[in-house]
Amino acid sequence: xxxxxxxxxxxxxxxxxxxxxxxxxxxxxxxxxxxxxxxxxxxxxxxxxxxxxxxxxxxxxxxxxxxxxxxxxxxxxxxxxxxxxxxxxxxxxxxxxxxxxxxxxxxxxxxxxxxxxxxxx
Numbered sequence: 001x002x003x004x005x006x007x008x009x010x011x012x013x014x015x016x017x018x019x020x021x022x023x024x025x026x027x028x029x030x031x032x033x034x035x036x037x038x039x040x041x042x043x044x045x046x047x048x049x050x051x052x053x054x055x056x057x058x059x060x061x062x063x064x065x066x067x068x069x070x071x072x073x074x075x076x077x078x079x080x081x082x083x084x085x086x087x088x089x090x091x092x093x094x095x096x097x098x099x100x101x102x103x104x105x106x107x108x109x110x111x112x113x114x115x116x117x118x119x120x121x
Contacts, residue, residue, distance in 0.1 A: 007112035010049065014057040015079035017047035056118070060111040071110065074103035 047054070065072035070093075078089050078100075090100035 007108050007115075010053065010057060011075070011079045011108060011111070012082075013047045013049035014054050015082055016045065017049055017054045018080055019082070020047060056115060057111065060114045060118075063114055064107055064110055067110070068107070071103050071107035074100060075107035075111065078104045 061072055061076055064075065074089060074093065077092065078084055078086075085097075086101035086104070087097040089104070090097040093100060093103075095103075
């Protein structure tokens with residue numbers, strides 16, 4: 001399996017998609033469009049994920065939340081905020097860093113299984 005198809009890569013791209021709000025239609029003023037096109041602006045890269053795949057991951061995280069809320073919160077927080085360490089995640093959740101890492105890995109595995117099962121059906 002290539003890295004681009006791994007659940008970790010897909011979740012990372014989903015996190016970028018959420019941060020940049022690519023799935024949200026919004027108004028762009030003419031002045032902003034002119035500035036955006038003519039001035040260098042630092043921003044997150046565009047997500048390398050389709051809208052359908054991002055929404056599929058969104059649904060899987062919502063389903064995980066119904067099954068195990070702690071895992072869903074760990075996965076959502078870890079991938080939503082890029083560059084977060086398991087230690088920082090553990091501090092935010094009030095648990096040990098090893099436990100936070102295990103929650104993220106278990107949640108990612110559950111999401112991978114849920115997506116695979118949905119595609120097979």
